[in-house]
Amino acid sequence: MTEYRRFYIPNAMWFFTVNLAERKNNHLLIDKIDELRNAFSYVKQRKPFHIDAIVIMPDHLHCIWTLPPDDGDFSVRWNMLKGRFSRSIDHGERISISRQKRRERGIWQRRLWAHLIEDQDDYNSHVDYIHWNPVKHGHVKNVIDWSYSSFHRFVKQGVYEENWGKSEMPDIKGIE
Secondary structure (H helix, E strand, C coil): CCCCCCCCCCCCCCEEEEEEEECCCCCHHHHCHHHHHHHHHHHHHCCCEEEEEEECCCEEEEEECCCCCCCCHHHHHHHHHHHHHHHHCCCCCCCCHHHHHCCCCCCEEECEEECCCCCCHHHHHHHHHHHHHHHHHCCCCCCCHCCCCCHHHHHHCCCCCCCCCCCCCCCCCCCC
16 A cells, blocks of 8 residues: 655645545535535634635635644644535445445545645745636636635735636646
8 A cells, every 4th residue: 555655844834635536527515515614614623724725616625724833734634624524414425345344435535635835936826726726627717706715805805806817817837
C-alpha cells in the first residue's frame, strides 16, 4: 500500500481539492449545502482554522485554509468534516467492496489534494483558480453568478470587481 507523507505545519496556508467518490452527474454538495456548511461549522468549533477562500462545486470543492499557530494537522479536520457531512445525509450511495470491508460510506474520495501556499503570488493564483472554477466547468458564464463561492465576500472587500473574469479567462498560472 502506498504510504502518503503529509507535512503538518502550524500557521500554514493550504490549498485543498476534495472530491466526491462518484463525480459523474453528482450534485450532492450543492444539493446538501446546508449539511456541508454545518459540517464546516462543527469542525471549526472543535479544531479551529480560517477559510481564506472556497468554492463548492456539485461534485468537489476547492479551498484555502490557514491553520492556527499551534496546530498544523489538516488531516484530522478533513476526516472530521467528511465524517460529519456523511453522517448527516441518508444512505443510498454505491459502496465498493473495499469500502464495505472497511465499513466506509461511498461519499468521498479517500484522498485529497493538498498544496502548501508558498507566497503571495501562489496565494493569488489559487484564489483566482478557486473563483474561476464554476466558469471553467461550465456551470455559469460569469463568476459572480455562482452562489457557492467566497467570490462574493472578496467583491465586498474590494479585492475583485463584480465583473472579474467576465470578458475573458483570467491568467491563472501554475495551477493545472
